[in-house]
Amino acid sequence: LRDLIDRSERSRGAIATMGRLPSQRALAATLDRCENAGHGGHAPIDEVKNFLRLCRDGKVRLPEQIARHGLRLIKSKEAKRKLNDSELWLINEQVCYALLDTGEIDEATMIVKALSKRFPKSSRVLVLQGALCECCGDYDKAEEVYKKILEENEAHQGAWKRLCCVAKGRGDEEKAVKTLKEYLDVFCTDAEAWEELASLYLSLSMQKQASFCYEECVLIQPQNPSYHLKYADSLYSLSTPSTLHLARQAVGYYSVVLDLTNGSSVHAKYGLLCCLDAIRSQGRGSSSRLTEDEQKLAAKCARELEADYQEKCPALLAHLRATGILPSGT
Known part of the structure; x- marks a missing residue:
């Protein structure tokens, strides 16, 4: 009972953080139905599938909820029959990242192995393998994986960003800054990367450089109030x-x-x-x-x-x- 109460509280907290856009309201309503499913506590397959899709489309990060409902979905034989092949593996990838966020290494490893077997030459699966190494604290192996991806495709955004995460994980913020600056030399319109660079500069007490990064965010996404707010603060x-x-x-x-x-x-x-x-x-x-x-x-x-x-x-x-x-x- 306590677990159910805690889950309900967390879902209400997650819903409360969402804005008022129609897509966000739809996500909040779908999550509420998944979290408060009456039949055995298991949400219907279509509801979970819709919730995961809305999270992917809106780039919403709700790792606990995605891991809990998504893992049940990909283990369900009925769900596997209802989902087409491409959607099933897309959900596997999404759930794997959520599991890494929540620290459920064994379950994440199981999914990475399944994806590696199904897509042995996929760079997306390699990025997942690297992220799993990061989660286990093996930064050398993770760096090796990402550099291997960049040798084959130097414009792979995911590998560049994960290299920055490796540097941060090691506590080497100056190297993380250098890596992200190299990335932004190529992908200069990536507002999220500029925001991350600003955060790194702030951790190094480099206020002026952080302010410049927030200004770039404003120029790239002028309709995003969060960027205007952070630039004003700086x-x-x-x-x-x-x-x-x-x-x-x-x-x-x-x-x-x-x-x-x-x-x-x-x-x-x-x-x-x-x-x-x-x-x-x-x-x-x-x-x-x-x-x-x-x-x-x-x-x-x-x-x-x-x-x-x-x-x-x-x-x-x-x-x-x-x-x-x-x-x-x-």
Whole structure:
């Protein structure tokens, strides 16, 4: 019973993290039906198949749920009869990555062996073999596998990215940066790779380089509010009393986030108020004065932020006011 309760809680948590796009709502509903199946606790094959497809199409990472339902699916004789060959092996690959994420090495090894037997010359299966080696801590073997793939196809994106993961796994972040930069010299429009490079730079306390990477993300995917938010955060972090123009730039990007999220981003509101407060308190002379539009924006964000805290977390409202970022009169 405790296990069922824990599962239900985890599924609700996973669903809660999803956005409001139609595809995300469909995924949340399908996952809920899979997690709360009444007949023996086993979700219908079609529901599980649909859930796995939605995860693949949306590039959603829910390893525990994918591993649990997917593993049951690929072990089911009935499912094997219903699935066509290509879909069955695609699901095997998807479930294997989920098993590696959750640390279920024995089950993952079983799938890798089956895939290797079915597709002995597949580079995708080789990448899986390398990922399995990584999971077991054998980074030398994993690196050997990825380099073998790149010898045959130097433009194999998966192998390049896994090489970066090998360097990170060894704790060699500088080599991970070098590998990812080499990759981006070829695949310069890969926003996820730029984001990962930014994360590596931040771990090395290289704020300016990280900010450049987030700017590239914004240029590649201008409709993604997450990238605008991270770029705004980096600009605010770099701003000083002598570079307050960066804080003003950050205000612009936080405003874009609010436009893209219909004003629902608490993070953007908080960041925007922090920037305007920095301009007021750290600026000198005319540079410390907010424009009329900035004053209106600050007042609007302060009202909405207080309302958000009052509704969702009233216990922290006093702490919000104590920060001093709220303009007077709100």
